[in-house]
Amino acid sequence: MTMRRFNWPLWVGFLLTLVAFITYFAVFVWFPFTRDFPWANLLIFLIAAVLVVMGVRRGFAPDRSHPTRSKVVTSIVAAVSVAVLGFFVFIVFVAARWLPPSKGAPQVGQQAPEFSLTDTTGKQVSLTELRTTPIDGKSPKGVLLIFYRGYW
Amino acid sequence: MDKFKAAGIRPVAISVDSPEVSRNLAQQAGYTFTFLSDPNTEAIRRYDLVHAGAGENGHDIARPAEFLIDSSGTVRWINLTENYWIRARPEQVLEVANLLK
Numbered sequence: 001m002t003m004r005r006f007n008w009p010l011w012v013g014f015l016l017t018l019v020a021f022i023t024y025f026a027v028f029v030w031f032p033f034t035r036d037f038p039w040a041n042l043l044i045f046l047i048a049a050v051l052v053v054m055g056v057r058r059g060f061a062p063d064r065s066h067p068t069r070s071k072v073v074t075s076i077v078a079a080v081s082v083a084v085l086g087f088f089v090f091i092v093f094v095a096a097r098w099l100p101p102s103k104g105a106p107q108v109g110q111q112a113p114e115f116s117l118t119d120t121t122g123k124q125v126s127l128t129e130l131r132t133t134p135i136d137g138k139s140p141k142g143v144l145l146i147f148y149r150g151y152w
Numbered sequence: 153m154d155k156f157k158a159a160g161i162r163p164v165a166i167s168v169d170s171p172e173v174s175r176n177l178a179q180q181a182g183y184t185f186t187f188l189s190d191p192n193t194e195a196i197r198r199y200d201l202v203h204a205g206a207g208e209n210g211h212d213i214a215r216p217a218e219f220l221i222d223s224s225g226t227v228r229w230i231n232l233t234e235n236y237w238i239r240a241r242p243e244q245v246l247e248v249a250n251l252l253k
Contacts, residue, residue: 029237036238096235099215104200108230112221115195117166117188120175125188130164131223141160141252142222144245147201147214149236150167151177 005065010055010077016048017081021088038092045085052081112145153184155242159249161220166190168213190214220245222252 024041028034034041059074106112116126131143156163163185167174174187188195193202196214207213218240220229229248231240 032239032241038237092237093235096237098206099234099236100201100203102200102215102217102232105217105230105232106199106219106227108227110227112219112225112227113195113198114225115190115198117190117195118171119189120171120178120187122171125186127221127225130162130186131221131225133162135157135160135162138160140162140223142162142220142228142249144156144161144163144249145199145219145221146163146165147196147199147217147219148165148167149203149206149213149216150169151173 007055007058007070007074009051010059010074013048013051013053013055014077014081016044016051017084020044020048021084024088024092038088041088045088048081049085052078155246156185156249159246160252161245161249162186164188166195166214168193168196168207168211218245220248220252228252 020041023044024038028038028040056074056078059070064070112127114127116124119125127143131140134140153163164187165174165183165185166188168191169177169187169189170191171187171189174189177183178185178187190196193212193214196202196212199217199219201214201217202212203215204212206215216233216236216239218229218231219227222228228251229245231244233239
């Protein structure tokens with residue numbers, strides 16, 4: 001039977017592992033709910049892991065038509081799946097925490113350090129201007145400074 | 153975005169990107185707020201947010217952080233994330249913003 005020879009849980013599990021990895025950066029990172037903790041992706045990884053384990057059992061079963069080749073292929077696919085999961089955990093939970101402590105950052109209640117930088121039209125803009133220039137004719141209540149990594 | 157405007161808050165994004173890169177980003181994403189360019193990490197250093205060598209070719213960049221500053225120039229709220237996938241949500245900021253005079 002062809003279905004018996006084709007180890008579908010292994011390959012579907014492997015594909016799902018890739019899907020779990022890619023969709024975090026492509027889809028789920030855009031929604032705070034699925035970004036702050038990647039539960040959606042970990043759920044897909046879990047389903048993928050179950051399928052890969054099923055696939056490994058199948059791949060190592062004695063009734064394979066090419067037992068040695070089956071074992072080699074199964075081992076490689078399973079190892080790559082584990083590596084993808086490991087890489088995901090590394091990027092999202094480990095490397096993302098390599099941030100400077102920023103102990104010298106201004107604290108609540110302190111005066112915000114003044115600066116003057118270029119905007120997208122080439123104009124110099126200072127913090128004082130930002131917090132005093134009216135918004136729709138009304139004086140602003142505050143300025144939200146958002147520092148980000150940028151695209152270099 | 154309109155909620156910030158209604159709350160009297162001016163969002164300002166700061167990075168080491170050049171004005172051109174920021175302009176493209178703002179246009180593509182449809183952002184209408186101010187983008188400031190800090191290629192020499194002048195302001196980023198003053199706020200102690202330099203992430204040394206974390207950019208392309210070992211360039212210094214800013215670590216993600218948000219500061220709410222009131223009209224007198226006093227810091228009212230800060231967010232220094234420990235994981236760069238986790239950022240402040242607009243609702244959090246608006247909650248604090250509504251307490252400002």
